[in-house]
Structure formats: structure tokens, C-alpha cells
Amino acid sequence: MKYQFVDCRWELGKPNRGRELYLGGHIPGASFLDVDSDLSSPAGERGRHPLPDPERFARAAGQAGIGDGIFVVAYGTMGGAERLWWLLRHFGHDACAVIELDGWRGPLTTGDEEIVTGDEEIEPADFTLRPRDDDTIEAGELERRRGELVVVARLAPRWRGEPNPIDKVPGRIPGALNAPWNETPPELPEGELVAYCGSGVTASVLLHRLHLAGREGKLYPGSWSEWEQLGLPVERS
Numbered sequence: 001m002k003y004q005f006v007d008c009r010w011e012l013g014k015p016n017r018g019r020e021l022y023l024g025g026h027i028p029g030a031s032f033l034d035v036d037s038d039l040s041s042p043a044g045e046r047g048r049h050p051l052p053d054p055e056r057f058a059r060a061a062g063q064a065g066i067g068d069g070i071f072v073v074a075y076g077t078m079g080g081a082e083r084l085w086w087l088l089r090h091f092g093h094d095a096c097a098v099i100e101l102d103g104w105r106g107p108l109t110t111g112d113e114e115i116v117t118g119d120e121e122i123e124p125a126d127f128t129l130r131p132r133d134d135d136t137i138e139a140g141e142l143e144r145r146r147g148e149l150v151v152v153a154r155l156a157p158r159w160r161g162e163p164n165p166i167d168k169v170p171g172r173i174p175g176a177l178n179a180p181w182n183e184t185p186p187e188l189p190e191g192e193l194v195a196y197c198g199s200g201v202t203a204s205v206l207l208h209r210l211h212l213a214g215r216e217g218k219l220y221p222g223s224w225s226e227w228e229q230l231g232l233p234v235e236r237s
Contacts, residue, residue, distance in 0.1 A: 001095070004065040004122075005030035008039070008076030008084050009101075012166075018080070025108035027075070027101070031064035031122045035080045035201060038064075039087060047226035048199035051136075057087060058127040067125025072096040075104075079181060079197075082204035086219065092130025098208060137194055137218045142173070143232050150191040152179035152206065152217075154224070158198065161236030166198060167224060171234035181205040185213070193217035199225045 005027045010018035015036050022032040033039055038060040040049040052060075066072055072088060074081035074096060081098045088096045142149070151173055153159055159178040161171035173196070179185055181202035193215065197203035200223040207217050220227075228234075 001069060001071050003071050003073055006064055006066070006072055006074045006081075006084060007032045008035060008074055008080030010035040010076065010078060010080045012078065018076075021077075023110070025110045027104055028107065028109045029122070030075075030109075033060060033064050033084060035076075035078075035083060039080070039083050040201075043225075045226070045229060047222035047224075047229075049201050049225075051090075051200070051221045052087070054091065054129050054131060057091065058129050061088070061091075061093075061127040062125050063122075065122045065125055066093065067127050070095065070125060073099055075099050075101045079202035079205045082208040083201050085208055086135075086204040090132055090135055092128070092132065135216075135218055137220050139220070139222060139226060139230055139232065142194060142220055146173060146175050148191070150189055150193045151176040151196070152185075152188065152193065153196045153203070154178065154198070155180045155182070158224075161234070167228060169228040169234060171228075171236045172224075173227060174233050174235040176235070179206055185209050188215075194220055196220040196223040196227075199223050 007022045007026045007030045009021045018034055019032060039052060041052050072095060074084045085096045085098050153172060153176045156178055158164060158167065159172050163170055177188065181197060185206060195203040195206045195217050200219060200221045203219055203223060207219060210217055
């Protein structure tokens with residue numbers, strides 16, 4: 001089995017920052033996938049980071065060297081690596097792991113895009129779409145069933161609904177439990193689990209950690225950036 005490292009670093013509100021970081025220094029042979037343009041569809045009514053169009057994602061993944069027989073090792077920031085991990089599983093490619101770049105003990109490659117692409121010769125692959133239909137939930141179903149689901153979300157200030165520059169309507173989905181993406185998941189009750197965040201990216205971190213602990217959950221892809229547009233119930237504390 002071949003390995004392909006993929007750099008998924010990004011910063012909210014800075015569309016080009018991830019590529020800048022990649023070109024400034026990345027694991028040798030790593031390709032780059034951008035959270036905003038490769039791992040998401042354009043922002044709109046479905047939220048800030050809707051799931052990417054399947055065919056478009058398949059092209060981007062293939063150009064990044066991801067295909068059958070390739071084990072992906074993703075690294076990134078702010079949930080970028082976990083977003084790729086989740087999307088790969090969503091589209092039927094389970095051979096993926098997540099690492100921290102700080103854990104890499106070898107050298108880093110630097111240079112401009114042309115030199116990087118030419119020297120490292122990232123070999124394109126054919127990515128086969130095998131989409132799952134059991135790992136997401138849409139807003140309508142979530143609203144109807146939220147009383148029977150274990151819904152988890154967000155950093156504590158956002159979960160409480162404190163004013164902030166990102167959320168137009170601060171708050172949480174009623175009944176949602178606080179489970180920050182950058183902390184160890186809390187003890188959660190039994191039941192069908194759904195994770196959301198601001199736009200569906202950092203929720204992938206929580207789903208990844210729960211997966212490693214043996215518990216699966218669904219992603220609400222639109223997350224709060226969609227929910228707040230729909231006039232659905234809001235809870236604050």
C-alpha cells in the first residue's frame with residue numbers, strides 16, 4: 001500500500017493562508033487540499049462550509065494523489081485534517097489517518113508552487129466515489145428528532161450563545177450538549193449522536209476522536225451557519 005500525506009492547514013477568514021503555510025514548509029511529498037475550495041462548496045444558504053460536490057471532490061482528491069490502494073495521512077489546523085478524514089470516509093475511502101504536524105520529526109520541504117509540484121511529482125490517482133448515506137443529518141430531521149438525539153457542539157462561549165463576530169444569531173440547538181472540539185470529549189449519554197459546530201469543519205474533530213474511542217456519530221453539515229438562517233429554535237444560557 002502506498003502512502004500520501006495531505007496538508008489541510010487553513011485559517012478562518014483567510015482563504016489563502018493554508019497554501020501559504022504549505023509552501024512555507026510541508027512534509028516532503030505531501031499534497032495540499034484547501035478547506036474552503038476543495039473540501040467545501042461555496043458558502044451560502046447551506047452554511048459557510050457546505051459539503052463539496054462529489055464529482056468536484058473526487059477530482060481534487062485524485063489530483064492530490066488519493067485513490068484506491070492509497071493510505072492517506074492528513075495533517076492540518078482547525079479541523080482541516082479531520083474534515084478530510086471525514087469526507088474520505090463519507091465517500092467510501094476508509095484508508096486514512098490523522099497526525100499532528102508537530103509530531104513529524106523529519107525535514108520539511110519549502111519553495112514556490114511550481115518548484116514544489118515539479119520536484120515532488122505528486123502522482124495523480126483515480127478517486128472512486130462510494131458515498132455513504134448514514135453519516136449525516138439535515139436540519140429538518142434534526143429539528144424533528146432533536147429530543148431523541150444526543151446532539152453535541154461547540155466551544156463553550158458559542159454554545160452559551162454569547163455575542164461574537166461570527167454568529168449572526170448566537171445560541172445553540174435546543175438540548176445540545178457542550179463538547180468543545182479542542183478538548184477531550186466529555187462523558188456522553190447513550191443514544192444516536194449528532195455533532196455540529198459553526199460550519200461543519202471542527203465538528204469533524206469531535207467525530208474523529210469519538211471514532212477512535214469506539215463511538216460513531218453523524219455530522220450536521222450545515223451546522224450553526226445554516227441553522228441560524230432557517231428561523232429554527234434557539235437556546236441560550
